[in-house]
Structures are given as C-alpha cells and as structure tokens.
Amino acid sequence: MKLFIDANVLVCVLNKELPRFPDAARVLSLAHQKIGKKQSQQIFLFTTPLCLAIAFYFASKKHGEAVAKKKIDLLVPHMGIAVIDENSVRKAMNDKRVVDVEDGFQYYAALKAGCDRIITYNVPDFYFSEIPVMQPEELLYVLKEL
Numbered sequence: 001m002k003l004f005i006d007a008n009v010l011v012c013v014l015n016k017e018l019p020r021f022p023d024a025a026r027v028l029s030l031a032h033q034k035i036g037k038k039q040s041q042q043i044f045l046f047t048t049p050l051c052l053a054i055a056f057y058f059a060s061k062k063h064g065e066a067v068a069k070k071k072i073d074l075l076v077p078h079m080g081i082a083v084i085d086e087n088s089v090r091k092a093m094n095d096k097r098v099v100d101v102e103d104g105f106q107y108y109a110a111l112k113a114g115c116d117r118i119i120t121y122n123v124p125d126f127y128f129s130e131i132p133v134m135q136p137e138e139l140l141y142v143l144k145e146l
Helices: 007-014 021-028 049-063 065-078 086-094 101-112 136-145
Strands: 002-005 044-047 079-081 117-119
Touching (some): 002 021, 007 021, 007 049, 007 065, 021 136, 065 079, 101 117, 117 136
Parallel strands (some): 002 044, 044 079
C-alpha cells in the first residue's frame, strides 16, 4: 500500500501538534511495515519536496532552522519522494476541478507515484480525488480491519 502524506500531517508530527500528533505519528511509523492478517501487504510512504518544504517552514518557525533540518533529515529516509514534474503541473493547471493549485500538484504527483490513498487533515481540499482521501485516524481504523 502506497500512502501519500500531505504537508499538514508532516507539520503536525514535526511540531507535535496536539491532539492530532499521536495518530499522525503512528501513520508515519508505519513506513515499511507489513499489514493485514497475513502480513502480506507492505506500507510505503510518499510525499513531495513541496510538502517537505512546507513542513520545514513551519517547523523552523517553532524550533529554529537547525532543529527543523534535523527533523526533516530523520524523516526523509523513510519516505519515497513523489515528483512534481511538468506533466503533474500541466494536469493540475488544466483540471477545472482543482481550485487550490498546490493540492493539485500534490494529487498528480501522488498519482504518478502510484499512491493508493492521500493522508491529510484537509480532506475537503481533495474533493476531486479519484483515490481515497482520509485523515490519519481514519486510515488507522481502516488498517485495523485488514
């Protein structure tokens, strides 16, 4: 299972924002874990450089740049980096359903990376998504049922 992690989930973890931090951190801890009753499916996490930049910005405001860089550096080895390429940009710009361009970039990068779900705290922002979009706590509930 490939999960796209949106910037707001990363910010929540990096800044330990309560009350959401525990569920968001649990989602990030799922990287490379096997799930399901038969442990037959592995979880892969993806994000984009843009999400990492947004997360860095907010973490640096709270903790300073040096600490924010260390936090991002600890996170990156556990995630795949989905690319926002020219095709993703063009698709987002030409998709009349996309209102927030940044969300469109993230969505098309997630699709290109083959992600099965988008994990975000702004579910309504991805109303146009053709793949499931859910909050971390919803994902954790779904995974318990597998």
